[in-house]
Amino acid sequence: MNSRPTSGDSPSSSPSSSSSSPPHPLAGYGWDARTADTFAPYAAQGLVPARVVRVDRGRCEAVTAEGPVRADTAPVATDDPTRVLCTGDWAALSLAGPRGVPEVRAVLPRRTAFLRSASSKRSEGQVLAANVDHVLVAVPLNLELDLGRVERFISLAWTSGAQPLVVLTKTDLVPDPDTVRQLVADTELSAPGVQVLPVSAATGEGLDVLAASVAGGTSVLIGQSGAGKSTLANALLGAEVQEVQAIRDSDGKGRHTTTTRDLLPLPAAGEQGGAAGVLIDTPGLRGVGLWEAEEGVGLAFAEIAALAERCRFHDCEHEAEPDCAVLAAVEDGTLPERRLDSYRKLLRENARLAARTDARLRAEQKRTFKQRQALGRHMMERKRQPRYGG
Missing domain, CATH: 3.40.50.300 (P-loop containing nucleotide triphosphate hydrolases)
Incomplete structure (x- = not known):
């Protein structure tokens, strides 16, 4: 798992820095040596770093070394809902966009x-x-x-x-x-x-x-x-x-x-x-559906994963297989049956969602393919039509 940046990750703690050097103005917001390295190419373009504080309908509030700004997010708009600009993102800003307001020009890769x-x-x-x-x-x-x-x-x-x-x-x-x-x-x-x-x-x-x-x-x-x-x-x-x-x-x-x-x-x-x-x-969450969470479920139920290593079959589903260490633990009371039921439920939910997501992607790919086919036929028909005039 990712750990918090230590004091050794801070730019001010590098060997070439004086011990009395002031911290980076964004250090309190999580700025560290890793973020500085990632941002370096954008700094060369004259952009400034910012941490996104809030996102609201095509605009975001962000904090920079000079203070808070409100910026346009249109240049980084995306159709992928998992990649939209979000609170906590590090961004590269142009303080003087074409429309006279600051603009988010790029979003740095997320650690988590x-x-x-x-x-x-x-x-x-x-x-x-x-x-x-x-x-x-x-x-x-x-x-x-x-x-x-x-x-x-x-x-x-x-x-x-x-x-x-x-x-x-x-x-x-x-x-x-x-x-x-x-x-x-x-x-x-x-x-x-x-x-x-x-x-x-x-x-x-x-x-x-x-x-x-x-x-x-x-x-x-x-x-x-x-x-x-x-x-x-x-x-x-x-x-x-x-x-x-x-x-x-x-x-x-x-x-x-x-x-x-x-x-x-x-x-x-x-x-x-x-x-x-x-x-x-964050706002209160009424419903919390899993999203690509198989590994997370395994970590949340680490004791079941450890027991599963002692099952006779490596692909044991802990249902009715012989010599199942997980079922044996439920039988002797060392593993609460409620835990196993919850583990199964979350794995089933995650599998169903993965199947639905794959089906949606396949449908989108098929739709795109058909659109390209139709465009190809249209272009061929245009080529076949006689040209008049000269």
């Missing part, structure tokens, strides 16, 4: 990207955040713990290339500490290799640990409506930046307070100031 299946029937992916180091999965403890949803989010997080971290929010609404500890333990069993942090934005419990865990990188905050994401974001930011609305008493659900994906700078900590990192807040 959090994608999901779009909430439509078109079998398309949707990118929610780019170049992230941590995916913070917000799970509210004032509602019944949905481990299946947690596993789904974690599968997508691993697929993105970032490090997932589960944040159990609203611990102050669970009066029994033993209950909180049990909920943490249940979540840890469903999230192998993932840190699980119980926090309360109201009391401050766990916020210092969470802030330290995400310092210096780019984090995206995801979760269902009413999970307390905006409240948690404000607590991490140290200011009332995101609007917060009360959840409904009838069902514990919240309204979509956050309506756009915003990249927000985290406050610098300590006497040195330093690069504190950034947080991308």
Whole structure:
């Protein structure tokens, strides 16, 4: 998985730089030596680097070394929904475009990207955040713990290339500490290799640990409506930046307070100031479909993958095969049957989506081929027609 850039990745820490050299103006937004190297060809063209803060209907807000700008995104428009400009992208800007406004001329290659299946029937992916180091999965403890949803989010997080971290929010609404500890333990069993942090934005419990865990990188905050994401974001930011609305008493659900994906700078900590990192807040997600997530599912269910290595058949489907180590673990209680059921469900969903996507691509290729055939016939007919005049 991709790790956060270390201090050794910063341009200011190179051997030729003085220890007293000031950091790059965009260091707090994730600028490092790798990004500088990737941007070098665009710098030679007179373009300037920028981190995309928000995208909205053909325009984007971005931050440059000179400050924030609003830029036209038309030059990088694309029909591929997974490649559209997104919050967290690094871009090359022309500050004086043909129409008198800054323009995004190019988008730098992404290190990581959090994608999901779009909430439509078109079998398309949707990118929610780019170049992230941590995916913070917000799970509210004032509602019944949905481990299946947690596993789904974690599968997508691993697929993105970032490090997932589960944040159990609203611990102050669970009066029994033993209950909180049990909920943490249940979540840890469903999230192998993932840190699980119980926090309360109201009391401050766990916020210092969470802030330290995400310092210096780019984090995206995801979760269902009413999970307390905006409240948690404000607590991490140290200011009332995101609007917060009360959840409904009838069902514990919240309204979509956050309506756009915003990249927000985290406050610098300590006497040195330093690069504190950034947080991308996202709207509440009602539906989260998988997108090319087979590898992520495997990582989210790492214990099943480890057990599968001991099955008699290398292609064991863990259904009814003899000497299946996975089924044996379910039988002796070391693997919860719910985990195996969830694993099968997510793999089936991912396979169905892959099949639908392949079918759509084949249909598009066939349609393009027919269009070219028709154009070829039209051109041949024009050549055969007699020419008059001279």
